[in-house]
Amino acid sequence: MNLIALGATGSMSGPSSPASSYLVRADDGERTTSIVLDLGPGSFGALWRVCPPSEIDAIALSHLHIDHCGDLMSMQIYRRWNPAGPLPPLPLLAPADVIARMRGLDGYADDDTFAGEFSHGVLADNAVFEIGCLKITAFAVRHTIPSYALRIEGPGPHGPQIITYSGDTDTCPGLIEAARDADLFLCECGFTGADSARGVHLDGARAARVGAEAGVKRMLLTHIQPWTDPDIPLSEARAVWDGPIDLIAPEVTYEVDA
Numbered sequence: 001m002n003l004i005a006l007g008a009t010g011s012m013s014g015p016s017s018p019a020s021s022y023l024v025r026a027d028d029g030e031r032t033t034s035i036v037l038d039l040g041p042g043s044f045g046a047l048w049r050v051c052p053p054s055e056i057d058a059i060a061l062s063h064l065h066i067d068h069c070g071d072l073m074s075m076q077i078y079r080r081w082n083p084a085g086p087l088p089p090l091p092l093l094a095p096a097d098v099i100a101r102m103r104g105l106d107g108y109a110d111d112d113t114f115a116g117e118f119s120h121g122v123l124a125d126n127a128v129f130e131i132g133c134l135k136i137t138a139f140a141v142r143h144t145i146p147s148y149a150l151r152i153e154g155p156g157p158h159g160p161q162i163i164t165y166s167g168d169t170d171t172c173p174g175l176i177e178a179a180r181d182a183d184l185f186l187c188e189c190g191f192t193g194a195d196s197a198r199g200v201h202l203d204g205a206r207a208a209r210v211g212a213e214a215g216v217k218r219m220l221l222t223h224i225q226p227w228t229d230p231d232i233p234l235s236e237a238r239a240v241w242d243g244p245i246d247l248i249a250p251e252v253t254y255e256v257d258a
Contacts, residue, residue, distance in 0.1 A: 001026040001154045001161045001256040003184060004050060005222065005248045006036070007043040010190045010201075011067050014226030017250045018042030019067040022186065022222075023050060024163055026133050026154035033057050033132030037150060037165050040067045044074035046251060053078050058091035058131040060123075062167030063147035064101050069094075072102055079117040092118040093129055093136065095146050123148050125174070139178035141169035142199055149178035156183075161256045164216070168223065170199050171206050179214035183256045186248065187211065188223035189233040204236025212241045220248040 002025055007018030019040025026033050035058045036047065047053055053075060061069050072092075079087040092098065099114050121129055125140035125148075133155055138148040152163045164182040168190065169175050179185045187210065190201030202210070204221065211219045221237060224230045230247050237245050248254070 001152075001156055001163060001183075003163055003186065003220075003254045003256070004252065005250045006046040006050065007040050008222045008224075008248050008250050010188070010223035010225045010228075012226065013040070013042040013067075016226075018046050019070070020223055021046065021071070022165060023047065024134070024152055024154075026156075026161075028133035028155045031132065033134050033154070035060060035131055035134060035136070035152070037152075038062055038068040038167075039071040039075060041070040044071040044078070050251065054082070054087060056090065058093060058129075058136075059118075060129075060136060060150055061092070061094035061098060062150060062165065063143060063145055064095055064098060065145065065168065068168070069098070069101070070105075072098075073105060076102070076106075076114060076117045086116060089115075089117060089119040091121055091129075091131060093121045093123055093138075095148075096122050137178070139174040141167060141174045141178070142172035143168045143170070144200055149175050151178045151182070156256060158257070163256060166202070166207075166210075168201060170202060171210060175210055176214045179210060179216050182214065182216045183218065184254065185211050185214070185216040185219045186222055187219055189221040189237070190223050190225060192228060192232045193236055204233035204238075205240045207233070208237035208239075208241035208245065211243065211245070217244070219243065219245040220254065221245065222248045
């Protein structure tokens with residue numbers, strides 16, 4: 001399994017990165033399964049630089065804040081108006097109101113809009129989906145709207161592997177269960193220790209405590225605001241946990257075994 005950040009900045013696209021989006025790929029010896037986790041503004045173009053969007057097997061949206069789902073509109077246009085002809089419905093794992101949300105953004109009232117481009121699988125706590133050689137389990141987490149951490153299990157060269165993506169969340173039991181024993185924990189870090197609000201985002205220290213309690217093998221921090229010095233949350237995290245932890249970099253391939 002491997003992971004590529006198509007966009008990694010928090011709350012909006014920034015000068016050095018699109019907003020949240022991550023490509024996960026796994027090969028079972030017969031074919032490669034590719035899923036996109038979130039599709040924030042600017043990330044569709046980054047996806048196209050990495051692989052043809054037609055080769056994606058599914059999209060999973062952790063929640064429906066615009067910085068995590070805005071470029072779903074781009075994918076819809078790509079699939080509906082593709083020069084080679086309309087593409088078949090793509091599995092879309094997302095909260096229940098995703099289609100209504102996207103129709104509102106599009107401003108188009110046709111009931112068939114999005115129905116031809118996506119096959120909607122509704123995220124809920126402990127919902128499980130099988131996409132190719134990947135198993136995706138959703139865990140309800142703590143944010144300002146319904147939000148889910150996503151645990152992705154797939155084959156590796158030495159046995160099963162686990163990537164967990166936190167989505168947007170503060171500390172909560174669901175996040176720890178989603179990350180339990182993960183080989184790679186992709187964890188949001190939208191705040192620093194200077195932020196006093198709770199129930200929205202993690203800071204570096206709280207993110208590292210989750211990773212330590214869950215027994216993860218490696219952490220990558222993401223969703224850092226464009227105005228935040230990324231060394232601040234990274235140093236906060238390293239002060240709490242001495243395991244392998246770093247900042248994710250856009251369009252770099254992270255092998256789970258590495």
